[in-house]
Amino acid sequence: MTDHRILIAPALAGLLLGAGMFAQEAKPAQTAKPGKQARAGVPAAKLQAPPQDTRTQAEKQADYKARYADKLKKEFIAFGGWITDYDEARARARAEGKLLFTYFTRSYAP
Amino acid sequence: MPFLHITTRIEGHPYDNLLREKGGRGFPTLQFMDADGNTLAVQSERTVAGFERTLAELTRLLDLEKRVAAGEKGLENGLFLARFRLGRISYAEAREQAGRLKDLTAEQKRELAALLLDGEVQEIISGAGRDPEKIAAAGRRLKELLAEGRMPSEKIRPMMWSFLLRYADQEGDADLYARALAWYQEQYGDEPRAESFLKRLQERLKELRAAGS
Numbered sequence: 001m002t003d004h005r006i007l008i009a010p011a012l013a014g015l016l017l018g019a020g021m022f023a024q025e026a027k028p029a030q031t032a033k034p035g036k037q038a039r040a041g042v043p044a045a046k047l048q049a050p051p052q053d054t055r056t057q058a059e060k061q062a063d064y065k066a067r068y069a070d071k072l073k074k075e076f077i078a079f080g081g082w083i084t085d086y087d088e089a090r091a092r093a094r095a096e097g098k099l100l101f102t103y104f105t106r107s108y109a110p
Numbered sequence: 111m112p113f114l115h116i117t118t119r120i121e122g123h124p125y126d127n128l129l130r131e132k133g134g135r136g137f138p139t140l141q142f143m144d145a146d147g148n149t150l151a152v153q154s155e156r157t158v159a160g161f162e163r164t165l166a167e168l169t170r171l172l173d174l175e176k177r178v179a180a181g182e183k184g185l186e187n188g189l190f191l192a193r194f195r196l197g198r199i200s201y202a203e204a205r206e207q208a209g210r211l212k213d214l215t216a217e218q219k220r221e222l223a224a225l226l227l228d229g230e231v232q233e234i235i236s237g238a239g240r241d242p243e244k245i246a247a248a249g250r251r252l253k254e255l256l257a258e259g260r261m262p263s264e265k266i267r268p269m270m271w272s273f274l275l276r277y278a279d280q281e282g283d284a285d286l287y288a289r290a291l292a293w294y295q296e297q298y299g300d301e302p303r304a305e306s307f308l309k310r311l312q313e314r315l316k317e318l319r320a321a322g323s
């Protein structure tokens with residue numbers, strides 16, 4: 001168990017520092033649907049519909065590839081020593097008799 | 111072994127649907143897996159403490175499973191609780207099976223009651239969705255639990271207070287909003303990154319107080 005802690009705790013701490021935890025926590029006061037008002041009489045923040053994506057499939061794919069490359073450059077990835085290849089992760093876990101601690105994230109959107 | 115999976119939406123990218131295959135529904139999702147990629151535990155808290163707690167619970171469960179497989183007797187209740195704690199047994203299943211458990215120790219009874227309360231709170235919140243009427247009903251039920259002095263575990267409290275903050279905002283319940291805010295201040299008051307977040311909540315509380323006066 002100690003091995004896991006040594007490996008993971010710094011990585012997780014790096015993630016929390018880089019993941020905008022409080023930006024996500026700030027949502028509760030903005031949950032009313034567009035056009036509706038909170039019952040206390042204070043207007044809720046107006047939510048705008050996302051603009052329509054008019055890009056071609058090729059343009060989207062190029063964007064996804066660029067975003068993925070940018071994601072891999074993030075400091076927290078190198079900081080934590082994360083393995084990003086699923087086959088390699090499983091092979092190493094099997095060889096070393098360890099569990100995988102998996103962090104699922106995305107690169108196609110912020 | 112730390113494994114970072116990135117969903118890319120790049121055509122042909124290997125294992126791009128892995129999150130969905132493993133039952134995850136949002137970002138970020140944290141899971142412990144075995145070397146075959148089987149999900150063993152889902153970590154709900156995005157904290158180092160949450161990581162350590164989940165790992166300790168999983169280690170305990172794996173040890174119990176190994177001992178039971180080796181033929182050791184008298185571990186059934188502990189195994190049930192360890193599985194329930196990690197979500198291997200659902201709240202509905204646990205509620206149904208709990209009455210059939212025999213010879214629970216006092217500590218196990220306390221733990222079972224606490225886990226069932228956590229499950230009840232999670233069920234109340236997940237059943238509310240975004241429908242204001244359902245949110246209102248769920249919020250009222252959670253307020254009742256609080257009034258009865260039934261507080262879920264620390265693992266569930268962030269979810270509960272986040273929900274109650276939203277409910278209190280929707281209902282214009284300044285007192286409950288203040289209580290939720292106090293919890294956030296206690297948790298994150300020393301965290302510089304939370305400063306603007308807490309300030310927004312304080313401003314909203316003033317608005318709710320003004321609207322209610």
